[in-house]
Amino acid sequence: MAAPKKVGIGTVAFSNPPVILATATIVGAKEGEGPLANTFEKVVEDPYYGEESWEKAERRMLQEVLEKALAKANIKPQDVDYLLAGDLLNQIISANFVARALAIPYIGLYGACSTIYEGLALGAMLIDGGFAQYVLIGSSSHYSTAERQYRFPTEQGAQRPLTAQWTVTGAGAILLAASGAGPRVTHATIGRVIDLGSADPYNMGAAMAPAAANTIVSHLSDTQRRVEDYDLILTGDLGAYGTALLHKLMAEYGHDITRNHNDCGLLIFDRGKQDVHAGGSGCACAAVVTCGYLMQQFQQGKLKRALGVGTGALLSPLTTQQGESIPAVGHAVVLQA
Incomplete structure (x- = not known):
């Protein structure tokens, strides 16, 4: 059953x-x-x-x-x-x-x-x-x-x-x-660990983008929803290179997310003025952007429904030293006003 x-x-x-x-x-x-x-x-x-x-x-x-x-x-x-x-x-x-x-x-x-x-x-x-x-x-x-x-x-x-x-x-x-005022968590999609062989610890966006794409596609398939059903699709910390790769992968799956997608790693810094290379990352990246920026967007009535996708590169110094590739995972939740 x-x-x-x-x-x-x-x-x-x-x-x-x-x-x-x-x-x-x-x-x-x-x-x-x-x-x-x-x-x-x-x-x-x-x-x-x-x-x-x-x-x-x-x-x-x-x-x-x-x-x-x-x-x-x-x-x-x-x-x-x-x-x-x-x-x-x-x-x-x-x-x-x-x-x-x-x-x-x-x-x-x-x-x-x-x-x-x-x-x-x-x-x-x-x-x-x-x-x-x-x-x-x-x-x-x-x-x-x-x-x-x-x-x-x-x-x-x-x-x-x-x-x-x-x-x-x-x-x-x-x-x-369980009750009160604020955005509600209506759905959660637990991602699978995806590893397409990227082994460069200085390019974690490339390692995480396939996991983000897999989770988003799985979520849309499971819920029978479209990309357009969300005011915003917010990924955790793919940065500039990972975001570009995500857009390409999603297009291959038949979905255009370029109009309503953004990334915490791109939002948190000004790459033109701050020396952060490809953007932000780390556990705090998705945490502070979600708890700050995203909640503010809901409070101001600018968002009704958003899909947040946290992405993680599951590497360690040990696996890097042993030449392992980088497994990655993405977990998604739907936040609704």
Whole structure:
């Protein structure tokens, strides 16, 4: 017997769509100089944020936005059923240590840069399934922590190719609830891991674009919807090269998304004025653009229905050193006013 809330192969349609009750954002100085500056609640000029290390700074940012989202909704940590969070650092240490501080029942997530959308999908399932009233979701990244872990320490000053993207410094948080006022999560499409053989860790957009395309096509097929049914299709962090590849792949599938598609990695920075090469990336990229810009668009009545697709490159320093290709995944949620 088919699962009653399953639609097609990989999509869930929620009977009682959860509500995004509150969001919160914090970003670093470079993000605060970009075109979305007025959509972020706090800009931190000091990359250490008053801490002893970049890693502790990232942890502080994540804890702050999670607490801020709760405060906005006047919800206490003890009222939250589950915390779903993740980041890029070894064994998702930012999220783990923040969970220790908040003392909320915790499920750690690793979806790389797709983590915020993975959390949204799973959080919506928990609430719609009757297992939770409130679910708190968050993710974070930091340019310097990611560079040190995945590439080279910033002090080394290594040159990067133009296909490389700039890891966003910041954190985003979402409080999902069973009822209330705000955009609703009506559907979630869980993506498959796609790997077409790209092995260049300096061109993650190329690795993630096929996964984004696969998830979007699967979602449209499962729901019997068209590209035009969405005011906006927002991908996580494909950057300039990944976006171009996504448009080409979608055209091959028979879909033109060029009129209503945008990418968080292209929105967050001004590539003409800021030296970010192909655009933004990192767990915080989709998180802060979704929690800031996208929510603002809904609040201002500019969007009625949007499809958000978080994309993640599932590589590690170990797999790169061993010459492995880069698996990628995309998870999508439908947000509706």
